[in-house]
Amino acid sequence: MKAPTLFEELANVLSAESLKIAEEDLRPYECDGLSMYRALPKCVVLPEDEKQIAEVMRICHAHRVSVIARGAGTGLSGGAMPDPNSVVLSTAKMMKIIDIDPLACSARVQPGVRNLAISEAVAHLGLYYAPDPSSQIACTIGGNVAENSGGVHCLKYGLTIHNVRKLRVVLMNGDIVTLGSDGLDSPGYDLLAVMIGSEGLLGIVTEVTVKLTPKPKLAQVAMASFASVETAGAAVGEIIAAGIIPGGLEMMDQIATEAVEGFVHAGYDLSAAAILLCESDGTPEEVADEMARVSDVLRKAGATDIKVSENEEQRARYWSGRKNAFPATGRISPDYYCMDGTIPRRELPRVLNEIARLSEKYSLRCANVFHAGDGNLHPLIMFDANVPGELQRAEDFGAEILELCVEVGGTITGEHGVGVEKINQMCVQFSPKELTRMHEIKHAFDEHALLNPGKAVPTLHRCAEFGRMKVSQGKPMPFANLERF
Amino acid sequence: MIETWQQQIKEAAARGGKLTPRGGGTKAFLAPSHAGDAASHVGDMLDTRSHAGIVEYDPKELVIVVKCGTRVADVEKTMVDAGQMLAFEPPHFGEAATIGGLVATGNSGPRRAYAGSVRDFILGAKVIDGKGDHLAFGGKVMKNVAGFDVSRLLTGSFGTFGVITEVAFKCLPLPKAQATRVFEMESANAIEAMNRWYSEADPITATTFVDGKLYVRFAGAEPAVKTAVAKRGGTVLPNDVEWWRDWREQRHSFFATNAEIHRVSCKSTAAALDDAETAIEWGGALRWVHANADNAAKVRYWANRAGGHASIWRGSTSVHANAAQALSESLKQVQTKIKTSFDPYNVFPNLSPVPSGEAAK
Numbered sequence: 001m002k003a004p005t006l007f008e009e010l011a012n013v014l015s016a017e018s019l020k021i022a023e024e025d026l027r028p029y030e031c032d033g034l035s036m037y038r039a040l041p042k043c044v045v046l047p048e049d050e051k052q053i054a055e056v057m058r059i060c061h062a063h064r065v066s067v068i069a070r071g072a073g074t075g076l077s078g079g080a081m082p083d084p085n086s087v088v089l090s091t092a093k094m095m096k097i098i099d100i101d102p103l104a105c106s107a108r109v110q111p112g113v114r115n116l117a118i119s120e121a122v123a124h125l126g127l128y129y130a131p132d133p134s135s136q137i138a139c140t141i142g143g144n145v146a147e148n149s150g151g152v153h154c155l156k157y158g159l160t161i162h163n164v165r166k167l168r169v170v171l172m173n174g175d176i177v178t179l180g181s182d183g184l185d186s187p188g189y190d191l192l193a194v195m196i197g198s199e200g201l202l203g204i205v206t207e208v209t210v211k212l213t214p215k216p217k218l219a220q221v222a223m224a225s226f227a228s229v230e231t232a233g234a235a236v237g238e239i240i241a242a243g244i245i246p247g248g249l250e251m252m253d254q255i256a257t258e259a260v261e262g263f264v265h266a267g268y269d270l271s272a273a274a275i276l277l278c279e280s281d282g283t284p285e286e287v288a289d290e291m292a293r294v295s296d297v298l299r300k301a302g303a304t305d306i307k308v309s310e311n312e313e314q315r316a317r318y319w320s321g322r323k324n325a326f327p328a329t330g331r332i333s334p335d336y337y338c339m340d341g342t343i344p345r346r347e348l349p350r351v352l353n354e355i356a357r358l359s360e361k362y363s364l365r366c367a368n369v370f371h372a373g374d375g376n377l378h379p380l381i382m383f384d385a386n387v388p389g390e391l392q393r394a395e396d397f398g399a400e401i402l403e404l405c406v407e408v409g410g411t412i413t414g415e416h417g418v419g420v421e422k423i424n425q426m427c428v429q430f431s432p433k434e435l436t437r438m439h440e441i442k443h444a445f446d447e448h449a450l451l452n453p454g455k456a457v458p459t460l461h462r463c464a465e466f467g468r469m470k471v472s473q474g475k476p477m478p479f480a481n482l483e484r485f
Numbered sequence: 486m487i488e489t490w491q492q493q494i495k496e497a498a499a500r501g502g503k504l505t506p507r508g509g510g511t512k513a514f515l516a517p518s519h520a521g522d523a524a525s526h527v528g529d530m531l532d533t534r535s536h537a538g539i540v541e542y543d544p545k546e547l548v549i550v551v552k553c554g555t556r557v558a559d560v561e562k563t564m565v566d567a568g569q570m571l572a573f574e575p576p577h578f579g580e581a582a583t584i585g586g587l588v589a590t591g592n593s594g595p596r597r598a599y600a601g602s603v604r605d606f607i608l609g610a611k612v613i614d615g616k617g618d619h620l621a622f623g624g625k626v627m628k629n630v631a632g633f634d635v636s637r638l639l640t641g642s643f644g645t646f647g648v649i650t651e652v653a654f655k656c657l658p659l660p661k662a663q664a665t666r667v668f669e670m671e672s673a674n675a676i677e678a679m680n681r682w683y684s685e686a687d688p689i690t691a692t693t694f695v696d697g698k699l700y701v702r703f704a705g706a707e708p709a710v711k712t713a714v715a716k717r718g719g720t721v722l723p724n725d726v727e728w729w730r731d732w733r734e735q736r737h738s739f740f741a742t743n744a745e746i747h748r749v750s751c752k753s754t755a756a757a758l759d760d761a762e763t764a765i766e767w768g769g770a771l772r773w774v775h776a777n778a779d780n781a782a783k784v785r786y787w788a789n790r791a792g793g794h795a796s797i798w799r800g801s802t803s804v805h806a807n808a809a810q811a812l813s814e815s816l817k818q819v820q821t822k823i824k825t826s827f828d829p830y831n832v833f834p835n836l837s838p839v840p841s842g843e844a845a846k
C-alpha cells in the first residue's frame with residue numbers, strides 16, 4: 001500500500017477550510033510586511049487549537065517538510081515569508097483570550113490574539129499590555145513573542161521579553177513544552193529568554209501568559225522643536241542625565257515631520273530640523289512634577305519651542321504623527337524601505353550625517369524616525385520599485401546603514417528581526433563561532449532544521465558567499481573590516 | 486587573562502579535566518542544589534577576580550559594561566555616584582561578590598517583582614565556553630534582536646556553560662524619594678494587599694511579609710510617594726534603607742534558623758502555606774519556607790500546585806529530585822543539548838536538574 005501523502009495526512013487532522021492548497025488561496029500568504037520578498041508555500045494550514053498544531057507538526061516532521069509560522073504577517077524583515085517547499089502555519093484561528101487574572105495582573109491568550117485586543121479586553125480593569133508596536137491594531141502576540149517586539153513606550157515598560165511570563169510551545173517533533181511559569185522564575189536554563197525573539201525558528205508558540213500593567217492615571221506629552229538634529233539628540237541625553245525615564249521619547253527629522261504633517265495634521269513644527277516627543281505618565285502629581293523638569297531640561301538643551309498636551313485629544317494628536325510615520329511616508333513615495341538599527345545614542349549625529357551622505361550617494365530620500373530613548377533608529381528609505389535599479393539602490397543603501405550601526409557599536413536590528421532581510425548583515429555582526437552556537441541551539445529544539453529555514457541565522461556558507469566574515473579570535477577573516485562589541 | 490583562561494580550558498578539555506569558575510565564593514552555599522554534580526565535580530577553581538574593572542560606563546546611555554571579576558559593590562558605588570543603580574537590587578551575600586557570580590547565579594533582590602530580574606537588565610555578555618572559544622552575544626545597546634538572545638540565557642547558568650567574562654547591563658536612575666510603611670495583618674490579607682495595591686498603580690518597589698507584618702516600600706517621584714503613603718497609612722519604618730539591605734542580604738532573624746530554608750517561586754496570588762514558618766516577598770511571587778523532614782514533601786507539592794517550584798536554598802542537597810520533576814522529558818533533552826553545545830567535553834559542572842550529556846570525547 002502507498003504511504004499517505006503529506007496533504008492526505010494533513011487533511012485527516014484539519015477541516016477542509018483549515019487546509020489551503022489552491023494557488024489563489026495561497027496568494028494572501030506570499031509575503032509579510034516586507035513585500036519585496038515573495039514566494040508561494042506548498043500549502044497553508046490554519047489549526048484551531050494546540051492539539052491540531054501538535055499533529056500538524058508531527059506530520060510535517062515525519063515528512064521532513066519545513067514549517068513557517070505566521071501571525072498577522074506585519075513583520076518587516078520577511079520572517080513569515082513562505083518557501084516553496086514549506087507549510088505555512090497560520091494562527092489566525094487561535095484568537096481566544098483564555099483567562100484574565102486582574103489581581104495577579106496577568107492574562108493567558110492564544111497566539112493569534114492581536115496585541116491591542118489584549119489591552120482592550122482588560123481596559124475596564126484599569127490594566128493594559130504595555131508593549132505597543134505601531135502595528136498593534138493588526139499584529140499578533142505570537143508574532144510579538146517571535147520578534148521580541150517593542151513600541152514607543154518600551155524604554156520605561158520594556159520589550160516583549162519583559163512582559164511575558166510563560167509560554168506553551170509546540171516543538172517541531174510535536175512535543176509540547178512550557179517555558180517560564182506563573183511565578184517569576186523557573187528551574188533549569190532560562191529558555192524563555194531564548195524562545196522570545198527566536199523568529200519562529202525554535203517552536204510554535206501556542207499560548208502566551210502576559211504580564212499586565214496598571215494603567216497610569218494620567219499621561220502628557222511634550223513636543224519640542226530643535227534647530228538641528230544634533231541638539232535634539234543631545235537633549236535626549238540630558239533628559240536621561242537628569243534621572244528621568246520618560247514613558248516615551250521619540251524623535252523625527254524634518255523630512256519625516258513634513259511627510260506626516262501632510263497626512264495626519266498632528267500640529268508639528270515644520271520649521272524645526274527635528275522634533276522630540278517626550279511623554280510623562282503616572283499620578284497627576286507625578287506627571288506635573290516630571291513635565292516641569294522635562295520642559296526645563298529641554299529649554300536648557302536648546303529647544304526653540306515646547307508645547308505640552310493639555311488633554312487626551314491633543315496628546316493623541318501629537319502621537320498620531322509619530323505612529324503614522326510609516327504610512328505617511330508611503331503616501332509621499334511609491335515605496336519605502338524601513339531600517340531598524342540600534343546605536344549608542346551618543347553616535348546619533350555621526351550616524352545621521354552619514355545617512356544624509358548616503359542619501360546623496362544613492363540619490364534616494366530618507367526620512368528618520370527614531371525611538372530616541374533607546375537608540376533605535378528607523379530610517380525610511382524612499383524609492384520607486386518601478387524605476388529600474390531603484391530597489392537595488394534602496395537595498396544597498398539600507399545595507400550600508402546597518403553596517404554603519406554595527407561599526408559604531410550598535411546592532412543591525414532593534415525590534416523588527418533579522419528574517420531574510422538582514423541575514424547577510426548577521427555575518428558582519430557575529431563571528432562564525434557565535435553563529436555556529438546559534439545553529440547548535442536551534443538544533444537542540446529542531447534537529448532537522450525544519451522550522452522557518454533560511455531565516456534569522458545565516459549558514460557560514462552563506463556568509464562566505466556574502467564575502468564578509470567577522471573577525472574571529474583576533475585573526476582577521478577575509479574581508480572582515482568592521483569592529484563590534 | 487582571557488587567553489590564559491582559554492588555554493587552561495582547552496587543556497582541561499583535552500585531558501578530560503574539570504574546571505569550576507568562581508568569583509568571590511559568596512554564593513558557594515547555593516552550588517550543591519544548582520550545580521547538579523558539584524560534589525563529584527572536583528577540579529580546579531578558575532578564579533575570575535583578576536579580570537576586573539568597568540569597561541565602559543556612560544550614564545547618559547543607561548549602559549554599563551563590566552568585567553566578570555569586578556565586585557558588585559564597586560559597580561554599585563560607581564553607579565550611585567552617577568545617580569543610577571542596578572535596578573534588580575542584587576543580593577551580595579558578602580563583600581566579595583562579583584558580577585560574574587551575580588549573573589551566573591541569577592539572583593535578584595526585593596525590587597525584582599517591580600523592576601525586573603537580572604536577566605531583564607542584561608544587554609549583552611561574553612563567555613568562554615568549554616571549547617575555549619570566547620564568544621559575544623547581545624550587545625551594549627538598549628534594544629537588540631539580532632540572533633538568539635544567548636546573553637540572557639547565561640543568567641542563572643551557574644558556570645555550567647563556561648566563564649562569563651563580561652556583561653553589559655541596562656542602568657536606571659535612582660528614585661528621587663523613598664518611604665517604607667509597616668502594616669500588621671494576617672498572611673492572607675498581606676497577599677491580597679501586595680497584589681491589589683500594585684494593580685492599583687501604587688509606586689511600590691518592594692514588599693515583604695514576615696513575622697505578621699507587611700513591609701511596603703514606596704519609591705519614585707516625590708509627589709507620587711507622598712500620595713501613596715497618605716492613601717495607604719501604616720506606620721513609618723525608620724532606617725528603611727538599612728532594613729531593606731538586611732532583608733536583601735538575608736540578615737533578618739527569619740533566616741537565622743537551623744531549619745532548611747526552601748525557596749518557593751509561585752503565582753503571586755497563591756494562598757499562604759500556613760503550616761510552615763513562611764516569609765513572603767516579590768508581591769507574593771516568592772516564599773521562603775522553614776522546612777523539615779515532615780513538611781518538605783508538602784512544600785514541593787504545594788509549590789507545583791501554585792504554578793511554581795520549590796528548591797532548597799539552604800540545607801541538604803535532597804532538592805535535586807524535586808526540581809527535576811519540574812522539567813518535562815523534552816525540556817530536559819533540549820537543555821542537555823544546549824549544555825553540550827557549550828561544553829562538549831564536560832569541563833564545567835552540570836546544572837541541576839539538567840542531566841549531563843554524553844561527553845563528546
Ligand SMILES: Cc1cc2nc3c(=O)[nH]c(=O)nc-3n(C[C@H](O)[C@H](O)[C@H](O)COP(=O)(O)OP(=O)(O)OC[C@H]3O[C@@H](n4cnc5c(N)ncnc54)[C@H](O)[C@@H]3O)c2cc1C
Nearest residue numbers: 071072073074075079133134140142143146149150200205
Ligand atoms: C506599520 C508597521 C509598524 C510597525 N511598528 C512596529 C513597532 O513599533 N515595533 C515593533 O517591534 N515592530 C513593529 N512592526 C513590525 C511587526 O508588526 C512586528 O514584528 C510584529 O510583532 C509581527 O507580528 P505578526 O503577528 O504580524 O507576525 P508575522 O509577521 O506573521 O510573523 C513574524 C515572525 O513571527 C513568527 N511567528 C508568528 N507567530 C508565531 C507563533 N505563534 N509561534 C512562533 N513563531 C511565530 C513568524 O514565523 C515570523 O518569523 C511594524 C510593522 C508595520 C507594518
